[in-house]
Amino acid sequence: MNLSTAPIGVFDSSVGGLSVLQALHAELPLEHFVYLDDGGHAPYGERGDAYVIARSRAVTQHLRSRYGIKALVIACNTATMAAVALLRAEHPDLPIIGVEPGLKPAAAASRTKRVGVIGTRGTVTSAKFDALRRSLQDQAEYIVQPCDGLADSISRSVASSDNSKTIALCADYISAMGQFGTQAGQIDTLVLGCTHYVFVQDQLAALVGPQVQILSTGEPVARQTRRLLEAAQTLATAGPGRVQLTTTGDPAVLQAAAQRWLGFTTELAFIASFSASPDQALPVEP
Ligand code: DGL
Numbered sequence: 001m002n003l004s005t006a007p008i009g010v011f012d013s014s015v016g017g018l019s020v021l022q023a024l025h026a027e028l029p030l031e032h033f034v035y036l037d038d039g040g041h042a043p044y045g046e047r048g049d050a051y052v053i054a055r056s057r058a059v060t061q062h063l064r065s066r067y068g069i070k071a072l073v074i075a076c077n078t079a080t081m082a083a084v085a086l087l088r089a090e091h092p093d094l095p096i097i098g099v100e101p102g103l104k105p106a107a108a109a110s111r112t113k114r115v116g117v118i119g120t121r122g123t124v125t126s127a128k129f130d131a132l133r134r135s136l137q138d139q140a141e142y143i144v145q146p147c148d149g150l151a152d153s154i155s156r157s158v159a160s161s162d163n164s165k166t167i168a169l170c171a172d173y174i175s176a177m178g179q180f181g182t183q184a185g186q187i188d189t190l191v192l193g194c195t196h197y198v199f200v201q202d203q204l205a206a207l208v209g210p211q212v213q214i215l216s217t218g219e220p221v222a223r224q225t226r227r228l229l230e231a232a233q234t235l236a237t238a239g240p241g242r243v244q245l246t247t248t249g250d251p252a253v254l255q256a257a258a259q260r261w262l263g264f265t266t267e268l269a270f271i272a273s274f275s276a277s278p279d280q281a282l283p284v285e286p
């Protein structure tokens with residue numbers, strides 16, 4: 001079967017993964033992407049592993065059965081931390097690319113060797129994150145800040161023009177991390193460990209100052225996706241590429257986010273909701 005024309009599935013808890021989709025589309029313009037925004041079940045970051053694993057399984061199953069995807073990009077740090085190993089074990093025939101905070105490139109880029117990391121509580125308290133951090137502990141000191149409510153606030157700000165709550169949360173979390181700057185003892189590199197945070201990069205830059213480097217992972221993830229497709233010999237060879245957006249949440253929010261943030265005007269081919277089937281039922285929130 002020729003998989004080169006099959007789509008690549010991309011998912012996030014909501015609209016944050018559009019930052020990864022943007023990088024994927026730039027790296028692989030001939031490809032067909034189906035983006036699934038799980039906004040009906042967002043946020044993931046403060047809900048615990050069982051919930052995130054159940055959602056990641058349901059979404060992967062849906063993308064496979066409905067669209068016949070040839071690869072899956074988990075455009076969500078929280079879902080990668082909780083579920084990537086399990087999804088790879090359950091779908092051994094499907095190339096799966098995850099996204100995780102760029103601790104290693106940050107250590108290499110930092111001169112003061114003090115690196116700030118912001119992410120959801122699910123990401124920064126996960127065993128996978130802890131193992132990554134320990135493996136790099138001789139390369140830099142990591143100042144890690146869970147940012148409860150920030151991803152959700154960024155998603156909500158799409159629908160309203162009021163982003164004052166988002167800005168206040170950014171200010172609180174950044175000030176809790178200590179001094180930013182390029183002097184010895186200061187944090188000179190900030191890792192965005194959540195795909196939503198790319199959309200407040202300007203606000204974060206204003207808080208940490210212009211000399212602080214801010215790192216996100218969309219581009220490395222896009223290059224890794226290319227490598228895996230090349231290895232599987234499933235790269236698309238003829239365009240034009242397509243981007244389809246789908247959501248379990250509010251299509252108007254996804255559409256507004258895409259218009260505001262995607263930065264390319266490809267056809268938004270399909271916007272609809274999907275509901276998990278009963279056998280993929282979600283754990284109810286406590
Ligand atoms: N965008 C997601 C991440 O990268 C998750 C945000 C959330 O739902 O809490 O972690």
